[in-house]
Amino acid sequence: MAEKIQYYFQFPIVRYALIVVLLVALCSSLLGVTLVLKRFSFIGDGLSHVAFGAMAAATVTGVTNQMIIILPITVISAVLILRTGRNTKIRGDAAIAMISVGALAVGYMLINMFSKSANIAGDVCSTLFGSTSILTLKKEKVWLCIGLSAIVIFIFVLFYNKIFAVTFDENFSKATGIDADTYNLIIAITTALIIVLAMSLVGSLLISALIIFPSITAMRIFRSFKSVIICSAVISVICAGIGFFVSLLYGTPVGATIVTANIAVFFIFCIISSFSGTKK
Amino acid sequence: MSKQIICRNATLGYEDGIVTENLDFTVNSGDYLCILGENGSGKSTLIKALLGLRPQLSGEIKWCDGFKAKEIGYLPQQTPVQRDFPASVREIVLSGCLAKCGLRPFYNKAEKELAESTMKQLHIEELAGRCYRELSGGQQQRVLLARALCATRKMLLLDEPVTGLDPKAQSDLYELIAKLNRDGITIIMVSHDLNAALKYASHILHIGKKQLFFGTKENYLTSKTGMNFIETEGGE
Ligand SMILES: Nc1ncnc2c1ncn2[C@@H]1O[C@H](COP(=O)(O)OP(=O)(O)OP(=O)(O)O)[C@@H](O)[C@H]1O
Ligand SMILES: [Mg+2]
Numbered sequence: 184m185a186e187k188i189q190y191y192f193q194f195p196i197v198r199y200a201l202i203v204v205l206l207v208a209l210c211s212s213l214l215g216v217t218l219v220l221k222r223f224s225f226i227g228d229g230l231s232h233v234a235f236g237a238m239a240a241a242t243v244t245g246v247t248n249q250m251i252i253i254l255p256i257t258v259i260s261a262v263l264i265l266r267t268g269r270n271t272k273i274r275g276d277a278a279i280a281m282i283s284v285g286a287l288a289v290g291y292m293l294i295n296m297f298s299k300s301a302n303i304a305g306d307v308c309s310t311l312f313g314s315t316s317i318l319t320l321k322k323e324k325v326w327l328c329i330g331l332s333a334i335v336i337f338i339f340v341l342f343y344n345k346i347f348a349v350t351f352d353e354n355f356s357k358a359t360g361i362d363a364d365t366y367n368l369i370i371a372i373t374t375a376l377i378i379v380l381a382m383s384l385v386g387s388l389l390i391s392a393l394i395i396f397p398s399i400t401a402m403r404i405f406r407s408f409k410s411v412i413i414c415s416a417v418i419s420v421i422c423a424g425i426g427f428f429v430s431l432l433y434g435t436p437v438g439a440t441i442v443t444a445n446i447a448v449f450f451i452f453c454i455i456s457s458f459s460g461t462k463k
Numbered sequence: 464m465s466k467q468i469i470c471r472n473a474t475l476g477y478e479d480g481i482v483t484e485n486l487d488f489t490v491n492s493g494d495y496l497c498i499l500g501e502n503g504s505g506k507s508t509l510i511k512a513l514l515g516l517r518p519q520l521s522g523e524i525k526w527c528d529g530f531k532a533k534e535i536g537y538l539p540q541q542t543p544v545q546r547d548f549p550a551s552v553r554e555i556v557l558s559g560c561l562a563k564c565g566l567r568p569f570y571n572k573a574e575k576e577l578a579e580s581t582m583k584q585l586h587i588e589e590l591a592g593r594c595y596r597e598l599s600g601g602q603q604q605r606v607l608l609a610r611a612l613c614a615t616r617k618m619l620l621l622d623e624p625v626t627g628l629d630p631k632a633q634s635d636l637y638e639l640i641a642k643l644n645r646d647g648i649t650i651i652m653v654s655h656d657l658n659a660a661l662k663y664a665s666h667i668l669h670i671g672k673k674q675l676f677f678g679t680k681e682n683y684l685t686s687k688t689g690m691n692f693i694e695t696e697g698g699e
Contacts, residue, residue, distance in 0.1 A: 221549055341568045348558040351550060358514040358537040358612045406594030407551035424632040 184432065191431055196295055199325045201427055203228045204437070207381045208393065208423030212415045213339045214374055215398030216297045216408070217350045226264055226371060227285035233260040235387040236286030236293075236308050243297040250327060254379055260286075261375035265367060313386035313438030324383065331380045336366040338373050346370065347408050385438030393419070396445040403452040405457070465492050465620060466527045467649055468513065473522030477509045481520065482508050485673040492617070495641075495650045497664035499657070499692070504671050506653040507540060511649070512623050536611030538604070538621040547557075552598070552606050553591040556582055559613030559638075583611045585639065601632035608639070618649040625656065637663060657696045 191197045218224055237256040241249035261354045265278050288420060339346070349366045356363045374394075381390045397415035405411045426441030468490040476482045483505035490496055500506050503593040511517040512524060514537055526634040538560070559581075559642040570578075585605050590598065595606060602622055613617055621640065625633040633656075641663050644650045649656045654660050660667065660680075669676040669692065676688040 216549075230682050236522075253517050337572065344558070344561060344564070344569065347550075347554065348561045351548060351555065352557060353512075354514075354539055355537055355610070355614075356558075356561070357516055358535060358620075359559070359648060370648055390676055406549050406597070409551075411549045 187432060188316070191376055194445040198324070201321055201424075202365065203320060203325055203328045204384060204423045204427045204441070207384050208329055208419040208441070209416055210332045210335040211377050211381050211390070212397040212419035213335065213412065214370065214414055215394045215396075216402070217346055217370060218374065219395060219398055219402075220350050221370075223374075223396055224371070224391065225279055226261065226374055227378065228392045229264050229279040230257055230261055230375055231382070231387040231390040232258060232283035233257055233286045234378050235310055235380050235391075236290035237385075238382065239290030239293045242306070243293050248323075250379070253382075254376075257375045257379050258372055261371040262368065272338075272420040291313040307395045309383075309386065311386050313384055313389060313436060320383075328380060328383075331376055335373055335376050335380070338369065342366065342369060351408075363404070385441065389438045389442050392442045392445065396442070396449055397422070400445070400449045400452045402453055417439065422448055466650060467492050469515075469523070469525045469527060471523045471525070471532060472527060473507055473512070473524055476510055476520050476522045476604050477508075483670050486522070486670070487674060488541075488668055488677040490618075490651065492649050493644070493647055495644045495663060495665045495669060496652070497660040497666070498651065498653045498668045498670065499655075499660060499674075500670040506670065507622055508619055509670065510537075510651075510653060516555070521607070529569075534615045534617045536613075536615040536619045538607050538619065540622045546658050547596060550595050551591070552587060552593055552595055553578065555595055555606055556591075556609045559610035568627060571639070571662060577613055578609075581612050585609045599632075600627045601629075601636065604628065604636060605639075606631075608636075610644070616648060618651070619643065620650040621650065623653050623655065625654070626671070633659075657693065661693075 209352055234253060234257045237253040238249065241252040241257075243402045244252065246252060260282065264282065286342055291307060295303060345361065345366050348361060349363045349370075377394065378387075378390050381393055385393055395418035396413065401411045401414035405414050405451040422444035423441050423442045426437060429444075430436060448460050466489055470486050470488050473483055473486040473583050474484040486509070487668070498506050498509065508517070514535060518527055532556050536648055557575065557578045560570060560577060562569060563574055579588070581676060582591055585608060587602065587605050587609060590606070595603065598606065609625070619640075624640070625636055630635065639649060640652070644663075650665070661684070664680050666679055667681070667689070668674070669675060669688055676683055678686070684693075
């Protein structure tokens with residue numbers, strides 16, 4: 184097995200793929216805690232569908248660099264979803280369900296109508312569930328991933344304390360003069376970046392899993408915000424590493440393998456926390 | 464005694480209607496103002512207006528003498544989201560210093576020391592590493608109070624701080640607040656506890672559909688509103 188891995192690692196493309204997988208896992212775990220605690224999980228879910236629609240639109244227009252279309256559409260939708268989600272007059276969750284399922288349907292229709300590809304089902308499947316083989320990554324995409332992750336990590340570190348305060352108690356933050364709305368916006372936009380980043384890897388249906396699972400797992404055992412964040416980052420990176428090698432060796436789809444690893448760790452943590460005393 | 468807040472003929476409410484109107488009162492530095500009223504009379508709404516979270520429908524709420532809305536410490540009625548939040552006591556108390564940071568991304572040494580000394584002042588320093596959601600209700604209130612004190616040393620707004628505490632913890636918390644008031648911090652407190660209001664407050668604001676009473680505690684005891692309320696509530 185070690186030889187097989189060594190053999191694979193001769194190819195730069197495999198090394199690139201590993202870098203991308205680890206970076207995506209790290210970034211997606213960072214904001215998970217905030218999204219879960221603010222009951223914002225739905226934003227991740229809604230956005231991933233929007234990103235699918237955007238990807239379909241980009242495929243149809245035939246531009247070479249699809250990110251030019253996907254990135255702005257997803258970021259704008261993040262802002263819109265945040266607005267509607269807070270508007271008490273419209274049923275926020277219904278509005279988001281409409282946007283996200285709508286984007287899914289229109290996206291699928293567009294692909295079917297205009298795609299020149301012979302393997303439409305395959306295309307759709309890989310946008311939904313991630314590439315079956317990560318080894319098709321192009322070099323530009325690797326650089327894009329590195330760039331986006333750098334931005335995400337930078338924003339997160341820079342605003343870490345603000346994100347904590349706004350997540351813990353928005354009203355108190357506002358009362359003491361913190362511009363909570365701006366930070367909510369930053370959270371939503373960063374989420375959009377993460378989703379665009381993760382889409383090519385795990386596909387739009389599995390992104391939420393990558394965002395939510397590590398933080399929920401970490402919250403089973405850890406009790407402070409910082410330790411939960413660090414733990415979920417570690418879990419996410421380790422699971423991604425495991426998923427990567429398993430899929431390399433056995434040819435399983437990488438996104439689904441990583442998510443499965445996350446689920447396994449979640450259950451392990453559940454068991455540990457139920458054994459470690461009376462703590463809930 | 465300098466004026467800190469002047470509220471003139473303010474009307475409060477939401478999109479679907481007015482909650483309370485004709486609010487007229489002033490808060491001087493060093494006051495202990497207790498806000499009384501039935502459930503739904505608009506006490507929390509008034510607190511939100513004072514904090515600038517939800518502007519009044521009409522009228523005026525003015526902060527005086529360079530005293531800014533930002534210099535108010537706030538102890539909210541608890542929200543359910545907080546209950547399962549993984550956060551240590553130290554992290555929460557520190558977050559009170561955040562407004563002092565401005566654009567600086569991290570806390571500096573002075574802010575960390577302020578958090579530590581505030582925890583000592585409220586006798587929660589042994590809890591610093593503990594998880595907030597595993598504390599008792601009284602301990603949680605102290606933590607939130609410490610956070611508020613990190614944000615300001617001028618004025619505290621407390622929305623029903625003793626809800627859910629046992630009588631001992633209630634009186635402890637009241638004594639703590641009274642001590643802070645003696646140290647010169649202005650207190651504005653929403654309370655259902657008439658006895659405590661009469662014991663500690665210097666001023667009373669009683670609201671219903673409109674303002675029913677504002678004045679000193681002594682005047683309240685002899686006013687019609689006050690006497691009616693004391694009779695129905697069975698206070699001393
Ligand atoms: N976000 C909101 N939107 C619309 N109406 C609201 C909102 N919050 C409160 N209200 C209404 O405003 C009125 C006053 O509510 P408020 O929370 O200020 O009462 P309160 O005096 O604090 O009551 P309690 O003693 O129960 O805390 C209530 O009739 C309530 O239904
Ligand atoms: Mg209230």
